[in-house]
Amino acid sequence: MSVQERKERERANRERLILATARELAEQQGWDAVTTRQLAERIEYSQPVLYSHFRGKREIIGAVALEGAAEMAAAVRAAASAAAGPRARVTALARAYLDFAARNPAVYDAMFQLDGGLAFAKEDTPEPLKDGFAALLESLAEVAGDGVHPGLFTEVFWAALHGLATLTRAGRLPPEDTERRTELLVDRLAIL
Amino acid sequence: MSVQERKERERANRERLILATARELAEQQGWDAVTTRQLAERIEYSQPVLYSHFRGKREIIGAVALEGAAEMAAAVRAAASAAAGPRARVTALARAYLDFAARNPAVYDAMFQLDGGLAFAKEDTPEPLKDGFAALLESLAEVAGDGVHPGLFTEVFWAALHGLATLTRAGRLPPEDTERRTELLVDRLAIL
DNA sequence: GATCCGATCCTAGCACCGCTAGACAATCGA
DNA sequence: TCGATTGTCTAGCGGTGCTAGGATCGGATC
Incomplete structure (x- = not known):
């Protein structure tokens, strides 16, 4: 099941990317600037992707x-x-x-x-x-x-x-x- | 200029009403519930009135x-x-x-x-x-x-x-x- | 008392928010 | 190669703070 493992790894990476980006954006411009749209754009995915990682x-x-x-x-x-x-x-x-x-x-x-x-x-x-x-x-x-x-x-x-x-x-x-x-x-x- | 004085008094009353209502609403349901619409409805005026009192x-x-x-x-x-x-x-x-x-x-x-x-x-x-x-x-x-x-x-x-x-x-x-x-x-x- | 005019207020709408339904495409297993 | 599943995106919902522009009302003037 190497394929599945790779996917899980990629998914975990993306989750880290989301958190790191949110944190970076918040430190730069404050939490008000951390909107789902802005965050989605920065990680180069659409908004709904965020909701597959977090509620x-x-x-x-x-x-x-x-x-x-x-x-x-x-x-x-x-x-x-x-x-x-x-x-x-x-x-x-x-x-x-x-x-x-x-x-x-x-x-x-x-x-x-x-x-x-x-x-x-x-x-x-x-x-x-x-x-x-x-x-x-x-x-x-x-x-x-x-x-x-x-x-x-x-x-x-x-x-x-x-x-x-x-x-x-x-x-x-x-x-x-x-x-x-x-x-x-x-x-x-x-x-x- | 009694007319003008009356108007100023009414205006001051309304401003107090806005603040008292905002405070009451915030204590009851939290500041998230204090939206301009909700607040306007409670004081029985339209939203723009709020902006004639506060920025x-x-x-x-x-x-x-x-x-x-x-x-x-x-x-x-x-x-x-x-x-x-x-x-x-x-x-x-x-x-x-x-x-x-x-x-x-x-x-x-x-x-x-x-x-x-x-x-x-x-x-x-x-x-x-x-x-x-x-x-x-x-x-x-x-x-x-x-x-x-x-x-x-x-x-x-x-x-x-x-x-x-x-x-x-x-x-x-x-x-x-x-x-x-x-x-x-x-x-x-x-x-x- | 009629008319004008300025202050006052409201309707409607803007751009943005968090969040989601449903269409679509890519990928996997058989 | 084909069907099913998984993943992603487009589009849109109801909400937010805030504002432009038109209607309306009241006081001052003739």
Whole structure:
């Protein structure tokens, strides 16, 4: 069944092409510009082809979000493991998180601002999302402090990072003070 | 010129009606349901009338956001002034903020999630937005700690609240632990 | 009181959106 | 070689935000 295998391979390639194109277009011109027509034209297929891969636009956004979650988890883990000592680890984690959000605004939007039809904080939460939270938890648990549930602490720390990321990106916070805000956050939240 | 005054009054009334209807519809069915057609039908005028009051849908969202900012500033100030002592003030402020976001999700979306075409952190930032930040600053400055710029501290605290509000609302954080998260945040961030 | 004129509002329609039915062509198995 | 299946496209549906242009209404003037 080599023929069938080839077809499946080609199909998988095209699906990757769709996601990569959607992501690229979103980073270049924003998600509003990612219309099914524009996307179809860029991958050089007609619109209905998109619907043979995804249920709709929401699911495309969701798929990009999952990609992003996996990348962010990797980035956070890499930064944390390259740092020595709890304090350096947490600082590196925070910087990596905010850096990812700043460098991939469209992906970050797909993960948290847009409706990608993803479930959260439930049984059927997709693996990359749970793993993203786990990546934060790994480094944050050690600085949660005595008597504080590590999961709860991670939620609060994560929320703070998320707030900084979104408000900065939306122009609500001046970008030049990001580093000072990060240091203040780590100083206060983490018990070293 | 009593005639002209009457007309201006009626016009102002209709503008209030548009905003109240948009807000009500958004809280009931979400901003996606606030289409120009639906909105026009509810106020019993045709669509073009909307455009004689606002440049477009964005500006309507922006106007609702400004309303919301004023209300939130008032809510935060009321909560803070009813509390005795720095710690109680900050806790009350945090609760009031999160409570407002939870009770008025559509308005909160208009303020921070949607594009209302509003300027931020600049000279031409609308007054209600600057005042909203000022309301936070008033109570937070006293717990910023020595050597920490009150504005910077307020930004971080605000970002944390914003993160908690949005992640909770999006189903990313289980709502039942909100109170514990709030206490943890206040305990760690505020210097008492 | 008749007439004019300007402000006000609505009908109709534009270009675009996400999505889909059904015709068509290419490819596979017999 | 032929029929069936799979894959793709054209065309179109109902919806969106927004606007041009005509009708209508009310106040000011003679």
